[in-house]
Amino acid sequence: MSPVRVAVDAMGGDRGPDEVVAGALAAAGDGIVPILYGDASLAAHGLEHVVTTQVIAMDEKPAEAVRAKPESSLVAACRSIGAGTADAVVSAGNTGAMLAAGLLEIRRLEGVMRPAIAVPILARDGPSVLLDCGANADARPEHLLQFAHMGAIFAEEILGVPSPEVRLLSIGEEPEKGNQLTLEAHKLLAESTLNFAGNTESRNLLVKAADVVVTDGFTGNVALKALEGTVLTVLQGLRAEITKTALGKLGGALIRPATRRLLTRLDPETYGGAYLLGLRGLAVIAHGNSSRTAIANAIRLAARGVEHDVCGRLSARLPERAESAV
């Protein structure tokens, strides 16, 4: 197997280029060739390097920024997929800009209405895919149906789950609980060929709500950030309470291996990023505040997606699910 070439937006992310480069260096080898997209200062690291002259900031308006800055690291990295000089792209930069650049430079798979951000969740009882986690702040019921199909193909092909169970994120398990969007989406999902098991609630996400949990991008983003923030706050709170007493500190030292195992599972850095599903090429969006570890894992996630041919399988299998493109 030839190595996977991953275009890395070195200028994206809150922690600056050094952190991204360190992540790329950590991921290099083992069949992965990172290619840095960023300014001339990045030449010293011995990695492949494409010099770019513009940078899209985290707070720029996505569509305008992508139009105005074709030579930015983010847009140029996405363009490398369309041009065939890289197999996948990773950015911890402006998520909206990544979506806009993906649509412009990588383009949608035929029949795809909207790409969706799919986040793998390492839940207690097994892996789960939550989508959309933020590509579409407003979505229609038919979008949710298509997200569900993309998530199901993803779960089958990448997680190896035959006939994956799909659930709709709502505010009660009963079909009549929800808002206008989920009530209508529920009907579409129930009538579909999917293995639809009904609604689920956000409290189940970390236990394992289903193989695929489908929602609009606003709700998915709120749920995901609530999960991440709560894990962090609970573990920090525990540390603060433990270190209040000497006995607590001793106890804390004894349970450190246990907390480390738990953190490894629950920490978003462990998977590092999310797939942007529905494009003709593989794109991974990493957290804005990604550490080098998170960046390295996001690059590995991208390479795994290429090895499993995520885009090819979506492209081949979405049309057979004709209902997904109503």
Added chain:
Amino acid sequence: MSPVRVAVDAMGGDRGPDEVVAGALAAAGDGIVPILYGDASLAAHGLEHVVTTQVIAMDEKPAEAVRAKPESSLVAACRSIGAGTADAVVSAGNTGAMLAAGLLEIRRLEGVMRPAIAVPILARDGPSVLLDCGANADARPEHLLQFAHMGAIFAEEILGVPSPEVRLLSIGEEPEKGNQLTLEAHKLLAESTLNFAGNTESRNLLVKAADVVVTDGFTGNVALKALEGTVLTVLQGLRAEITKTALGKLGGALIRPATRRLLTRLDPETYGGAYLLGLRGLAVIAHGNSSRTAIANAIRLAARGVEHDVCGRLSARLPERAESAV
């Protein structure tokens, strides 16, 4: 001060009447007189008791159930507020039915478009109020503005915060991040007389996002259940990891006081319930799966609301905020 009379829906909740009665017994005294609403079997407990002949189940359609069962424990308990035989009502039953019965039997305060479920969150850096947590699955921007005003009055009067800071729950701190609803609500909030500090993200909720965090009922419910589920899953996961080794078990024993302190703060049972704001009388909605401890705390929360005259203050102060009823 005369004791606060709290009507308790003894037939509501997943754990059955015995658990609710145990909670009422625990809360009785200290200026609180619980009045049980439920079937004849409840007479043996020495508490005041109003016999009711119907029960609304958790999965019944709210509006229909309330219309069809005027003699249910839930509806009768709400009616006692309108009739003046109780000062507040508490139910762990069907939330939608509680809302419908509240609108019918307690009625809206003048000028209130929609009541909202306000949940006190004991965040790391201080208390915070999140609303709406589920009364309105679909809401309009002007509803969110009014929720913000109700939340702000609540924070001023009950939490004692002068000029409470209000934030809008969204998927990014920048004003242009969000869905159609939050984009429009952001504008209304920014133009209002409120101390509006912009958007916040769900990851901040447990740290303390603001004195008042405003959102629609669907999003608020998803965020709240994500918080609660994650706290539970993390602490259970920690216990499972700790008990894998003998040293871990010893460590776990040493940190038990610390975990207990943390749980007390993060456990939803600690506050027990949520206020249904915007009605002419005080209503508290407890979790469906409330334990006796949670029920007792919900009854105490209701009594505190009566002592602070939450409804009277909302009624007196909402009109001065004329913009809240546009």
